[in-house]
Amino acid sequence: MWKHNLTLYKRLFSSKSAISQLNRSPFRRHPRVATPINPVVSSGIHGESNMNNVIIKQYDPIATHILNEPTIIIERQVEMMNVVLGFEQANKYAIMDVMGNKIGYMQERDFGFFKAITRQIYKLHRPFTVDVFDNVGNVLMTIQRPFSFINSHIKAILPDENNTLVGESVQNWHLWRRRYELFQREYENPSEFAQFGNIDAPFLSFEFPVTDENNKIIAGCDRNWVGIGRELFTDTGVYIIRFDSEQSFDGVYPKEMISDKVLNYDQRAVMLSNAVSIDFDYFSRHSNHGGGLLSFGSYDE
Template structure:
């Protein structure tokens, strides 16, 4: 498997509740392969008041089930303050950590590191200046740890331009021989990217963190 298509689910009831009462719904997704088969359903577990008042910094868990409705992956996002970097722990089976997604501070670009179960960096993700791209896809490139030659990236998480191309909300591309744990972690990165940069109400959108002593890179 070298591609996943991520679709965001939103019901009419969710839309009415948000428009009429300002109640922000929990995020829901379904994931399909390139043959059109549904492989995963993803449901956010979080408190309504946290979604309202803490926005992208809220504590949440993403429960991922397969086609037989078995829970196969859990993604845990701890609560973070405005000045802290985001992270996501990926567990599969639930209770067994297989990877982490960590935000890296940058003055204007979204950057993340995918780590293995031991917290060792494996892959970097470098995104565009979100909101500055116009009438084009937004690509978050999977690159080597030294971020060399982004034009030779070996995978990407794409937010397609809504007026053309795929009707998926996100398309994840990675080498078919990539470790399955890292593929699951890349799916977690996609969910985190959507939560931080595309799934927001006014005032809740994430921006690259202001520098602090805790998150300024040393090199």
């Protein structure tokens, strides 16, 4: 079903205009205060040499359960109080492989009554923490976003004793375009972050291709159409996250537009976190305006 819906969307909204306007701005490095890490060498995905100097190793649970998939699908679950009353609940997402098998899930932490009230007040600007779980409930990774007045800033964190920061996604505000800058934490210099990807999608775009410093597509996150009923009355979006430039883009973009680089596990963790940010920033209409079936709120963008 998701493949059929994606094909239908591509017929209605051509990606050519998005590709022709991909950002060509230089990538940058940000000095930041970060927790020191102990260097460990790993062979990485496909045994590529550029996969060695990473924080997340091939044997880490988040890698073996989720990030080793070339393509994953995440689906935001129905929030019944949001649908009926417009009451903003903690978000939940199912994580699946391309065959539809559930390989994990994500759930926003719910800290009780006070947290529920702040969700209603801050709505899309609210801070949140989302945990990534395997199918049996083990925490694999944590996604954090502080309060944001304009630009969202989301972080991928390992659930170890140091809460090791892996990387981050920073929204780059534009009046109509949808922009993000993606950073991974430097392995040899953990106080700095290096930009590995850039998103510059056009107005109302459902496609968020990630380009490298050569303006080639290295990864992507596409929002899928889920039917008129769910689109109109809920925020239950479905997202296709393409991690692997070698395996995830067959028939999606021309080969000359695809990078020959493959995301390492740290970068894939940032991509997964960025998908949550995209969902909040651009596709949470009900969270933004309030409403519900029993209210008079507007569902327009």
